[in-house]
Amino acid sequence: xxxxxxxxxxxxxxxxxxxxxxxxxxxxxxxxxxxxxxxxxxxxxxxxxxxxxxxxxxxxxxxxxxxxxxxxxxxxxxxxxxxxxxxxxxxxxxxxxxxxxxxxxxxxxxxxxxxxxxxxxxxxxxxxxxxxxxxxxxxxxxxxxxxxxxxxxxxxxxxxxxxxxxxxxxxxxxxxxxxxxxxxxxxxxxxxxxxxxxxxxxxxxxxxxxxxxx
Amino acid sequence: xxxxxxxxxxxxxxxxxxxxxxxxxxxxxxxxxxxxxxxxxxxxxxxxxxxxxxxxxxxxxxxxxxxxxxxxxxxxxxxxxxxxxxxxxxxxxxxxxxxxxxxxxxxxxxxxxxxxxxxxxxxxxxxxxxxxxxxxxxxxxxxxxxxxxxxxxxxxxxxxxxxxxxxxxxxxxxxxxxxxxxxxxxxxxxxxxxxxxxxxxxxxxxxxxxxxxxxxxxxxxxxxxxxxxxxxxxxxxxxxxxxxxxxxxxxx
Numbered sequence: 001x002x003x004x005x006x007x008x009x010x011x012x013x014x015x016x017x018x019x020x021x022x023x024x025x026x027x028x029x030x031x032x033x034x035x036x037x038x039x040x041x042x043x044x045x046x047x048x049x050x051x052x053x054x055x056x057x058x059x060x061x062x063x064x065x066x067x068x069x070x071x072x073x074x075x076x077x078x079x080x081x082x083x084x085x086x087x088x089x090x091x092x093x094x095x096x097x098x099x100x101x102x103x104x105x106x107x108x109x110x111x112x113x114x115x116x117x118x119x120x121x122x123x124x125x126x127x128x129x130x131x132x133x134x135x136x137x138x139x140x141x142x143x144x145x146x147x148x149x150x151x152x153x154x155x156x157x158x159x160x161x162x163x164x165x166x167x168x169x170x171x172x173x174x175x176x177x178x179x180x181x182x183x184x185x186x187x188x189x190x191x192x193x194x195x196x197x198x199x200x201x202x203x204x205x206x207x208x209x210x211x212x213x214x
Numbered sequence: 215x216x217x218x219x220x221x222x223x224x225x226x227x228x229x230x231x232x233x234x235x236x237x238x239x240x241x242x243x244x245x246x247x248x249x250x251x252x253x254x255x256x257x258x259x260x261x262x263x264x265x266x267x268x269x270x271x272x273x274x275x276x277x278x279x280x281x282x283x284x285x286x287x288x289x290x291x292x293x294x295x296x297x298x299x300x301x302x303x304x305x306x307x308x309x310x311x312x313x314x315x316x317x318x319x320x321x322x323x324x325x326x327x328x329x330x331x332x333x334x335x336x337x338x339x340x341x342x343x344x345x346x347x348x349x350x351x352x353x354x355x356x357x358x359x360x361x362x363x364x365x366x367x368x369x370x371x372x373x374x375x376x377x378x379x380x381x382x383x384x385x386x387x388x389x390x391x392x393x394x395x396x397x398x399x400x401x402x403x404x405x406x407x408x409x410x411x412x413x414x415x416x417x418x419x420x421x422x423x424x425x426x427x428x429x430x431x432x433x434x435x436x437x438x439x440x441x442x443x444x445x446x447x448x449x450x451x452x453x454x455x456x457x458x459x460x461x462x463x464x465x466x
Contacts (some may be wrong), residue, residue, distance in 0.1 A: 016240060019433035040349055112309075114309075116307055116309050116311035117311060117313065119274050119307070120305075120307065120311035120312070120313070120370075120373075122274060122300060122327055123272060123274060123295045123300055123303075123304070123307075123374070124296075124300065124301070124324070124325035124328075124374075124377055125295060125298070125300040125325070125329040125377065126328060127293075130328050130329070134324060134328050135324075139313075139314065140314045140316050192368075194229055194355070204407035
């Protein structure tokens with residue numbers, strides 16, 4: 001049976017998990033955004049070989065579960081000598097995964113800028129890199145923010161996958177409370193509420209930005 | 215060898231230029247040359263290849279075949295050469311293509327700052343002078359979204375001039391502008407011509423061509439079919455296709 005008291009009594013433990021969820025999200029997102037921008041640019045402007053390599057990476061990540069990547073990085077890589085502690089292993093996996101999605105966000109934003117913009121930049125004598133830096137990317141900034149905020153909200157939820165490597169995130173801690181108190185419903189509802197408190201403002205912000213861009 | 219001989223004193227020599235998009239050949243072998251300070255007007259029906267031709271001159275569309283000699287140097291398809299070429303050739307587009315995230319002033323100063331590594335203060339001071347020249351001093355801090363088409367196009371002209379080009383290309387500069395604002399842009403172009411700017415203008419503005427052009431080139435189906443002084447081409451067109459095009463434009 002659902003009991004508020006169970007949530008309140010175990011709130012510090014739930015919040016400790018929520019902190020792990022939040023910090024993991026932020027760290028992964030920062031790396032994923034930087035890597036995603038680089039991968040997206042390499043995919044578009046890196047030439048045939050680099051373009052093909054990055055395309056394979058993007059499609060491979062998009063076509064496999066994020067959980068699989070987490071399990072590979074945490075359990076399989078140590079077998080061949082890459083031993084990462086829990087938090088870095090989780091952050092690397094999620095960043096590698098989300099960088100692929102974010103690369104596509106940047107790609108579609110760059111492609112949405114009219115061709116005349118780069119033609120004008122080139123006609124002034126700019127190189128591809130100069131045109132990107134001074135003309136194209138500044139214009140994509142407003143367009144990438146809403147989809148990036150969406151990815152951020154999705155990442156908050158996907159961090160729950162780290163429960164599979166026994167990381168004490170929000171979901172895993174909720175599960176522990178359930179086992180400890182023999183009340184399974186209450187801690188899960190509590191976790192759901194905390195997830196919503198984290199994701200709702202981000203998604204609302206994304207919607208507001210979208211309206212502004214239009 | 216012939217290129218070098220031809221290019222004596224010429225700003226631009228185009229020899230047997232071809233351009234195809236896939237299997238569609240848009241320019242089928244065009245040759246012409248230009249003296250410094252010459253004003254050339256390119257005319258012809260839509261699809262005649264005139265826009266593509268000017269876009270080939272600064273490699274915005276790389277030519278499929280042929281030779282372009284600019285300022286005495288044969289243009290090679292190497293990235294560095296192409297960039298140097300574009301620094302010396304200003305281009306004004308039909309759709310303006312001003313940078314929407316920058317103010318009028320920043321639009322004009324960007325090229326010199328990024329490409330020529332001019333100090334920001336100096337570049338902005340010159341940008342202010344250019345804004346005055348195109349009659350937009352009061353718009354310096356406005357972004358393109360707050361400006362009319364005629365104003366945006368004048369910013370685009372000033373942006374090209376900021377690079378001190380030896381040749382200016384105008385690709386239908388007034389075709390996207392409200393009729394009552396076209397004169398703003400044409401006035402600026404006439405002023406440039408009076409100052410001795412070398413220019414190629416793709417336009418249907420016969421009044422402008424008559425006033426400014428040293429030579430009118432008429433294109434159809436990817437070829438030059440007639441060329442001469444405005445008087446020759448407009449008053450005594452030799453080709454039937456020129457005659458029928460002109461009668462349509464003059465009626466419009």
